[in-house]
Amino acid sequence: MNKDLTKKFSSGHATCAGCGIPAIVRTVLGATDEQVIVSNATGCLEVTTTIYPSTSWKVPYIHSVFGNAAATAAGIDAAQKALEKSGKLKNPAKIIAFGGDGGTYDIGLQALSGALERGHDFLYVCYDNEGYMNTGGQRSGATPYGANTETAPVGSQSFGKTQQRKDLMEIVKAHGIKYLAQANVAYLPDLKRKAQKALNTPGPSFLLVLQPCTQIWKFPTSEYVAIGKLATETNFWPLFEIEDGKYIINNIVKEPKPIEEFLKTQGRFKHLFKEKNLEVIKEIQKTVNENFEKLAKRAQIS
Amino acid sequence: MEKGAIINHDQTKAPKTGDWRYMKPEVDASKCIGCSTCVPHCPEAVMEMRKRSEAEVEISGKFAKEKDLAVIDYEYCKGCGVCAQVCPVKAIIMKK
Known part of the structure; x- marks a missing residue:
């Protein structure tokens, strides 16, 4: 067991072999030397790290619903603010909330919106594995167009999810918070830098981190880093940050790879390569291009 | 049951996830360049860099003494193979 990495979050948790969530948690927690308090939404991270009677968390941790x-x-x-005012607390801890895409895009959206609007001093980290993976892979607001999920299954009349994914970064940005960023578990130094920046920002900050899921995206357990990199190299998941409303793209891919390179690595998109569904791939490529153009335009203007 | 529904961390109660493993990663000391790419990507945080022993310096030959060697804690390693996949010189091999 690596002593440095397990200072705040230990080994001996039950995430699937080859899951990237622990790497995200360790990188974010490792970005600060100050005390932290963790709040966690229900999801893969919660059910796998807090199996009674053991816990993997060495920092104060709260899960409610x-x-x-x-x-x-x-x-x-x-x-903490009340205790500080009455002089009972001198060094308030940093507060980090972790949630999956189910607990952020869908179920937790109004709680997140409220906390951002009230301007509480905390960092919200959403690990986005694009579906409700812990319960068997139902679709969520983050599931991409054309993916095969349990509640949007592929059949003779269906090619999987027929809706586009929600643009959560724009929703969060609309609250006027000072720092938010999109990161990827395959680029940990970039994630660490963003987490440090976010934790040093007074008021609310937000990180959206892509987390390829070996079980439901259906790829071998060893591949989460490779597939995460492909998502960024195809511009499906560009890395960018928004600081005081100013967009900065962190990785400008000179020649983005075609989206097929990313899709063909995963079982959830296998059906798209049948002849009748080839149009869907073209649509996905078109949306990826459009989204990136929009982002590039925003980065130019600001 | 602890008082006030607070559960304290206790490593001895944690499941030994090494039982899950069916493929075993092995580090080839003659190939490892000590770059530590595998360390942060390991989901179980079982990769660690340590100084080479004299015998390991001998087999690694071309590498300087200062270059550390990756070692694996098999008590918690689930055998997912991420370390072998991210290794830039393919010094980690998955064995049955």
Whole structure:
């Protein structure tokens, strides 16, 4: 067991072999030397790290219900401020909320929106594995167009999910918070830099981190880094940050790879390579190009 | 049960996830360049860099003494193979 990496989050948790979530948690927690308090939404991270009677967390950790990781973080912040005012607390801890895409895009969205709007001092980290993976892979607001999921299954009349994924970065940005960034578990130094920046920002900050899921995206357990890199190299998941409303793209890919390179690595997109579904791939490529153009335009203007 | 529904961390109660493993990663000391790319990507945090022993310096030959060697804690290693995949010189081999 690596002593440095397990200072705040230990080994001996039950995430699937080849899951990237622990790498995200360790990188974010490792970005600060100050005390931290963690609030966690229900999801893969919660069920795999807190199996009674053991816990992998060496820092104070609270889980209440699915939708309110952000509300819990807001409560911790309010309590710390009250204790500080009455002189009972000198060094308030940093507050970090972790949530999956289910607990952030869908169920926890209004709690997140409320906490951002009230301006609580905390960092919200969403690890986005694009679906409800812990319960068998149902679609979520983050599942991409054309993916085969349990509640949007592929059949003779269906090619998987028929809706586009939600643009959460724009939703969060609309709250006017000072720092938010999109990161990828395959680029850990970039994630660490962003986490440090976010933790040093007063007020709320937000990180959206891509987390390829070996079980439901259906790829070999050893591949999460390779597939994460492909997502960025094809411009499906560009790395960027928004600081005081100013967009900065961190990786400008000179010649983005075609989206097929990313899609063909995963079982959830296998059906798209049948002749009748080839149009869907073209549509995905078109959306990826459009989204990146929009982002590039925003980065130019600001 | 602990008081006030607070559960304290206790490593002895943690499941020994090494039981899950069916493929075993092995580090080839003659190939490892000590870059530590595998360390942060390991989901179980079982990769660690340590100084080479004299015998390992001998087999690694072309590498200087200062270059560390990756070692694996098999008590928690689930055998996912991420370390072997990210290794830039393919010094980690998955064995049955």
